[in-house]
Amino acid sequence: MKRLLLFFFFLGLLGPVHAAPPPLLWVTLDDAITPVSANFLLASLEEARKKGCQAVIWEIDTPGGLVESTRKIVKAVLSSEIPVVVYVAPPGARAASAGTFIVLASHIAAMAPGTHLGAAHPVTLTGQKIDKKTLQKIENDLVAWARSLAHLRGRNEKFAERAVRESQSLTAEEALKQRVIEILARDSTELLQKLHGRKVRLAQGEVVLQTRGAVLLPFREDLKTRILRLLAHPQVAYFLLMLGLAGLYFELSHPGAVFPGVLGAVCLVLGLFALQILPVNYAGLLLILLAGLLYFLEIKITSYGLLALAATVCLLLGSLMLFGRNPSGLRLSYGFLLPVVAVVSAFFLTVTYLAARALRHRPISGAEGLIGQEGRTLTEVGPEGGEVFVSGEIWRAEAERVIPPGTPVRVVAQKGLKLCVEPLR
Template sequence: MLAYVRHFLLLACLLAMPATAQENKVAYLLTIDGAIGPATSDYLSSGIADAAREDAALVIIRMDTPGGLDSSMRDIIHAILQSSIPVVGYVAPSGSRAASAGTYIMYASHVAAMAPATNIGSATPVQIGGDGARKPDSEDEEDNEDTKDKEAGDEEAEKKSKTRDTGATAMERKIINDAVAYIRGLAELRGRNVDWAEKAVREAVNVTASDALELGIIDLIAKTPELLLEEIDGMSVEVNGNEQTVSSAGLAIKVIEPDWRNRLLSVITNPTVAYMLLMLGIYGLIFEGYNPGAIVPGVVGAISILLALYAFQILPVNYAGLALIVLGVILIIAEVFAPSFGVLGIGGVIALVSGSVILMDTDIPGYEISRNLIFSVAILSSAMIIGIVYFANRARTRPIVSGREQMIGMTGIARGDIDRNGTVFVHSELWQASSSQLIMDGQQVKVTGISGLQLTVEPVNNKRET
């Protein structure tokens, strides 16, 4: 009888173990809200790694993004492809989008889902440092090109059309074709619509959630993360070459917020903030150099400029723009120490503004420097140059009030007769003096020169003072 009881208890424990293990597992929820950059990449990559280390059941990446930096996007996709647990790409809440880089991330995810009233697509790479692919100057020009293509034959027309669609230069075609191959590879890996993926890159097409489901771009539509977990329960996915069955019913959702390091990185890698830090650092060091011992401007300036340089090291910076900013600062400093009545200063402001405008080497939304900020810096720098020129000119015309030069033109009294050499009382001091004229004791004298510690004087009048 006891043996039967033991077997019954053992069987009950074995049946209860999977349920207990499932109850202990959670689904990690990571969020992309805005442009994708280095901070986003660090947050998602570490979040996916932490989820795998904590034996989470899966990771949900909820996104609403206009796109972002290619390098950051590829880092995120690398983390997804290397993940040992399923990663679910989820465009939500309603009204969100997965544009540009977000489309690639959705294609890389093991499961792709969208909330109602969301959209995906427009995956054409933004031309770095340029205006993108060449466009016809007018509709007439485009029609004329199409007519010429038809006259040249179908095969030739297709080649020309493809060239226009993917960029007028070899570099533009290179960028487009690389992106096409990348997203096609992801589509083939996940068994999603390959042809639409290519169109999203070449033609920047965009579709709604319902169309995406119908076209085989995503796996399902779910309004909330909880409904998403219910829908994907039992789905079979391939993770690192191995088939896994998703067990997501009843999972608790653990929301992972960015830590302080991610938040700091997110702030300083904002191009506008990085630019402000650079300007603050430069002017802080200038003020410290102009007023040695102030300490605070130097400390703040050094910290700011180091943070700015770190940010620019991981942002797509145009180094010609950075060089122009450095040149502008050098010219402004030169104006401070070698006044040129504004010539160096004006040149410095022009170089500073020009460098600021072209500093960020990308047209990606969210990664440009505010023109208002650049305009404000230009006004501040110009005001500083005007002030330098004004005070330098004022100093040049101000009478000398100290030093050897101030003695010239001063008057005093002869202390004793001066026959070539003698003593005079000038500026409340007794000085040795020489004169080519005879000067009587008590007679008023005027200083005409100074050599070492001896004055050259001449009589002012014949009046004598006692």
């Protein structure tokens, strides 16, 4: 009995035993906002729910992206049963354009020193021309959306409007001072310290974050997401498209090679699939396909290089138009585009020249190769026939008039296994 009392006495001295706080899910996004990245972020919310996390932290660094994908992400955040913390990091990162809307929609917004956000003015993707009135409607719609998100989270509505109308940007320190974000943290450790005890209002009620001593669970992309993300990169999509066209063109100009044709078909399918994910100008895509057709016609039609020149111009213009004025993460840099166009054009021109030369060269074998060959008669050759020696072989031959033996002759036609000859003059 005394031992039992001593046990409870020492247990009381130790104090109450606290259970470990629920973990937090840490997600890193360093990419443009596309359907692939949107699905990745939405999958993290589902994963956090399954693992019983108290919150999910999105560490983002994005140049912007597509409005529809951004709306999908924002809707998921607004209806989330788990608090979403958006952390613009590491130093040097940005949350531009579409990233600004994600920050405004988050339950708690944080930034690392040396980062910035803003510049959310809408742009016409793929270089398409939109009249001023339509563009103003799009701008007003995005302004209303940004202001509503800022009002919902108690953030600076004036900045939300200026970010869209005037492409205003703020540093992390300015964003904290102007009530655009709530936390300025150098790293994940400081972020967790400043998140501890903060209250978050969700649809089902108020939640208090207990992040002190909480475990961070990393959320990584699965294989499918990695493949889709790789394919959705503009440089990869464009390179696959060029490789596909080059492979098919080589197969058509040199039938029987097989491997280039199969490789080209696979790359072309993957390239077109990637372009379906990305915002592209279909006029640019048609110009690129037209370039391949013109290169092929150069083999069949004698244009003295005009078709090849037109194909090269179409390839360059189509490549420039393909991704137009997309955000920096969704377009091709000139440092990548121009060398690829130069190499692909040189490849097409070389294959075209070789194929055209082969097609237009006089045959040197077979039935067509005998026409024009010279030889001599072995016997008397006339309308009734005779024998000639041509190309190291003895042939049956006939002629319109009688040719004596030993006379030099030239082959003018072939009828089955018999040659038609005439005397050399």
